[in-house]
Amino acid sequence: MPKLSKTEKIILELISSDPFISQAKIAAKLKLARSTIAVQITQLIDKGQLIGRGYILPKSQKITCIGGIAFNRKYLLSTSPLLGTSNPAKSTRSYGGVIRNIAENMARMDIDVCLISIIGNDESGKELRTQMHNLGVDTSQILISNDSPTAEYIAVFDDKNELVMGIASMDILDQISPKCIENSWQSIRSSDWVVLDCNLPKETIKKILELKKNANFMLAIDTVSVSKAKRLPDDLSQIDILFTNKAEAISFLNLNKNSKTHKLNKITTQLRNKGAKGVVLTDGANGHIVNIGSEVFTSPAISKNVKNVSGAGDAFVAGFISKIHSGASVREASNIGAALSALTVESQMDVRQDLSNKVLDEYLSKEEIIKEN
Numbered sequence: 001m002p003k004l005s006k007t008e009k010i011i012l013e014l015i016s017s018d019p020f021i022s023q024a025k026i027a028a029k030l031k032l033a034r035s036t037i038a039v040q041i042t043q044l045i046d047k048g049q050l051i052g053r054g055y056i057l058p059k060s061q062k063i064t065c066i067g068g069i070a071f072n073r074k075y076l077l078s079t080s081p082l083l084g085t086s087n088p089a090k091s092t093r094s095y096g097g098v099i100r101n102i103a104e105n106m107a108r109m110d111i112d113v114c115l116i117s118i119i120g121n122d123e124s125g126k127e128l129r130t131q132m133h134n135l136g137v138d139t140s141q142i143l144i145s146n147d148s149p150t151a152e153y154i155a156v157f158d159d160k161n162e163l164v165m166g167i168a169s170m171d172i173l174d175q176i177s178p179k180c181i182e183n184s185w186q187s188i189r190s191s192d193w194v195v196l197d198c199n200l201p202k203e204t205i206k207k208i209l210e211l212k213k214n215a216n217f218m219l220a221i222d223t224v225s226v227s228k229a230k231r232l233p234d235d236l237s238q239i240d241i242l243f244t245n246k247a248e249a250i251s252f253l254n255l256n257k258n259s260k261t262h263k264l265n266k267i268t269t270q271l272r273n274k275g276a277k278g279v280v281l282t283d284g285a286n287g288h289i290v291n292i293g294s295e296v297f298t299s300p301a302i303s304k305n306v307k308n309v310s311g312a313g314d315a316f317v318a319g320f321i322s323k324i325h326s327g328a329s330v331r332e333a334s335n336i337g338a339a340l341s342a343l344t345v346e347s348q349m350d351v352r353q354d355l356s357n358k359v360l361d362e363y364l365s366k367e368e369i370i371k372e373n
Ligand SMILES: Nc1ncnc2c1ncn2[C@@H]1O[C@H](COP(=O)(O)OP(=O)(O)OP(=O)(O)O)[C@@H](O)[C@H]1O
Pocket: 224, 244, 245, 282, 283, 284, 285, 286, 287, 288, 300, 301, 302, 303, 304, 306, 309, 310, 311, 312, 313, 314, 315, 316, 338, 341, 342, 345
């Protein structure tokens, strides 16, 4: 960054928080003549800190991810489950939360990511935050609650690996209030893309969509689950890309969930009719359908070697948004989304731990070889 005078710095700050501020207003605030402000603004343009007369700030390349962080614990019982007594089990722990998974995938692909969420004042929270920080994620906007523990998801599987019970202790996420969004708004609005998950409270999602009307970033939302999809407002017009799976879309649209005749293209059209500028609907092993702007196409799932399907959708969103953010076409973004979810279902973890751009490139070239054969 070139050297700026104290006055130039203050003017830049005023313009960043209100890009439409008049020279007269800046002059009044700084107790300087309007002509002096005009000269200072010309200097800021010369120094590349403002692009043109509209006071357009240089575009940030940052992607801000806002939503849920959770600590996952899985227990595999050694015998059939017995209620009311102690059951011996093997345990594994991992880091989760849809937006955290998306942010981790992006960070592993060298994207500049800022994560906004909440943790408790406890060891699991600190561990989750440190892991993201060590991956290069900006964790400065992660809130700490003093009255709730970090969100946890606990899954108990029987000796045949069938889920006996899932326990979601996620009340803390309700503390990501509209006020928290207002407090972080300067950081959020300077992003290139903002990605939300529906772990956020309904009124917080509403607030972001409202504030977005006066911002320049692009917005994507992941619906997370059948129940949380209902947190979306009826008007989807502030959403650039909505990522959802079939069951979540059916839930949001209040369609008959028992009907077997819902067609993916009809569902995406209904979501577009609610105002979304783009929709990507994933359907597990059946692949996905894209309906963005005037582009509508379906694409098959890539992987035949599935080990663990959980996290596939999160990886898809990360791959798709990372690619489109770098200027790629919708088709390319769709291919990368599918490739990253294929890499993820082929690993035991919800986020592939060896993920890098190199691993992704190698996987893509292997896929090319398969297609050519
Ligand atoms: N069983 C599978 N076989 C092959 N590919 C799969 C399978 N499950 C998922 N995928 C890939 O991952 C993409 C996203 O999966 P899915 O529709 O299950 O997302 P999701 O329901 O949001 O998953 P999650 O919430 O667990 O991350 C699919 O479009 C597909 O490319």
